[in-house]
Amino acid sequence: MSVIGAVRPDLPLAHVNPVAKLAATLPLAIALVLTLDPVSAAVALVLELLVLVAVGFGPLLRSKRLLPIWIAAPLTGLSMLLYGEASGEVHWSFGLAAISDGSIAIALTTVLRVLAIALPGVVLFLTIDPTDLADGLAQTLRLPDRFVLGALAALRLAGGLVDDWRMLALARRARGVADGGPVVRFVRQAFALLVLAVRRGGTLATAMEGRGFGGSGERTWARTAHFGRVEWLVVAVGCAVAALAVAVSVAVGSWNVIWA
């Protein structure tokens, strides 16, 4: 029922080591965050769409799950369009808001970059099961067990909070304290949820220790996190997309680094 912690073995790449998927998105994200030009972002976006569809993410791209990105990107663009630094010809203005050649360009670039950065991140993240991620972090990246499992437990608790929230709403109604405005109600219920979450965390820690967690011996991992040919391929594709986007942008002379 929870958003976090759901297993989605039906998606492509679900069985690839999550560390590889994270690593694959990294070069492009860095390149795009540090630059300002529209060409690199546009090339990256086109390449991403091609790769994602080729791997079988077509249906996911069209599904409701990605709606937030398709909505958020144009919204950031719109704010840039209205409030971005004006330059060139001004087409329309009202108070502080102004649409100019400059702001149109900035808006377009912004939409492209937001999409190019968010799309692969979100799509790949949807294929990651938290447990697999923990396996990868602990075995592939050799992060400390306690840290990784602590984070995993926190994630699992966070998933359960969705159900807790629903039950709390019912319980507060039953206890006669759900009167008042929606904002007040929300704040109070959020506080109750926080209290409950802290308690749950304590109990879960006890349960984990009751099963030998945090003992003195070496811990093993039942699932071996592989980092094989497929993983390297995924990383390579990520690097290739980034390299190509930068190369095209440099070639057409639009490459433009933040500090230049």
Added chain:
Amino acid sequence: MPAGPARIEARGWGWRHAGRRRSAVRDVDLVIEPGERVLLLGASGSGKSTLLHGLAGVLGGSEEGEASGRLLVDGRDAADARGRTGLVLQDPGAQLVMSRLGDDVAFGAENLGVPPGEIAGRVREALDAVGLDLPLDRPTSALSGGQQQRLALAGVLAMRPGALLLDEPTANLDPDGVAEVRDAVARVLDATGATLVVIEHRVDVWASIVQRVVVLGDGGVLADGPTERVLADEAGVLAAAGVWLPGRTPETAPPPAAGTGPELLVAEGLSVARVAGQPLRGGIDLTVSAGDALAITGPNGVGKSTLALTLAGLLRPDAGTLEARGPLAAGVRHPEPIRWKPRDLLTRIGTVFQSPAHQFLRATVREELELGPRALRQPPAEREARAEGILERLGLLRLAEANPFTLSGGEQRRLSVATAIATAPQVLVLDEPTFGQDANTWAVLVELLAELRAAGTSVVAVTHDREFVRATGSREHRLAAARSGVPA
């Protein structure tokens, strides 16, 4: 780390939780030899869970409380012997660590450093032993209460611990489930010879498996010895500790006659659902009259709690109607309880949730109890007197200033019943009201409900407790398993 069954020893051991003046347990002297099987008895709040947590080495350091004496597992401090013991907590839902079933079972074995190649086999074996026949990638959040309890047990079995420490491991199960889990534990013990310490108020559940009972109470171990001998010779101690003797139901006054008052709540063709559009049960017809007692029974995962929450005016009916009639509908504009304001619900339908944790909103037991009456703007003097009376009856008075979340399992349940009663609603909807009660607190609850009914309150209870159904003279509305695999 030694293999084989573990030896347990307490020497003048005690524990006082931080923030409490009284010790939860004290002066416990006890030796449990390797392979012994012990039933740990004692009144609700007598410190059984605390002792078990101590044995598992999970009570924590000095900021959590203050220990006295020593607690040893195989001659070492219990806190250093974690992993030699496997603990199953009182609340099975609170101990799911991983999001997939197979991973959760493997968790304990991983912690002990079992070679990865060996773990898969242990996981399968443990799941077989507890009779949990589900795919390994089943999300643990989608399990019914009974399945969760089995899973928790499997996770401990996969560790092959020297001692199994089980805290009321069958409390949430339907009668078939109780027998199955008990038999699973017996099979495992026969195969491994592990030591067993199990907490349970009802002796008959475990009598065939344990050889020895230990009764815990104020001042330490009150009785200790072979099951038969203690049951025969220690009647006084057992009665005071609220021990549930085989074949004996605690004595309570005969229940009031079935409700003859006016109809209060009528369900017709009712469908219930947690999530709109995904009904769990449909076509439910039932009527609740003033002074009535209705028990909703049925196997784990069948939708009993969902029905209860719907009858309580908290969940919207998915189809069909649920309407208040007569006195219950007086003073409100709509007959459908789901459309009432929270304050209108307080005096009409009171609810006790399956999990008490959802229901607690205040920092002390007393404030918790006064919350509803306060919302109704009852005068303080009246409110306080009533709260005092209820706390007294339910044995919670000495805990009045404690934080509700720190209460023992049984105490939490009684407090949640108390909060529902405090506003004197016309209908009480109770989900597992007798969960975790000893025979004495059980009898108090049954009598309290009888008095309320005599005064015209109707009681709707979701329950697995046959004795409760009988002692309250409840009509039974049984939900049969309709679809398989639908979680509670």
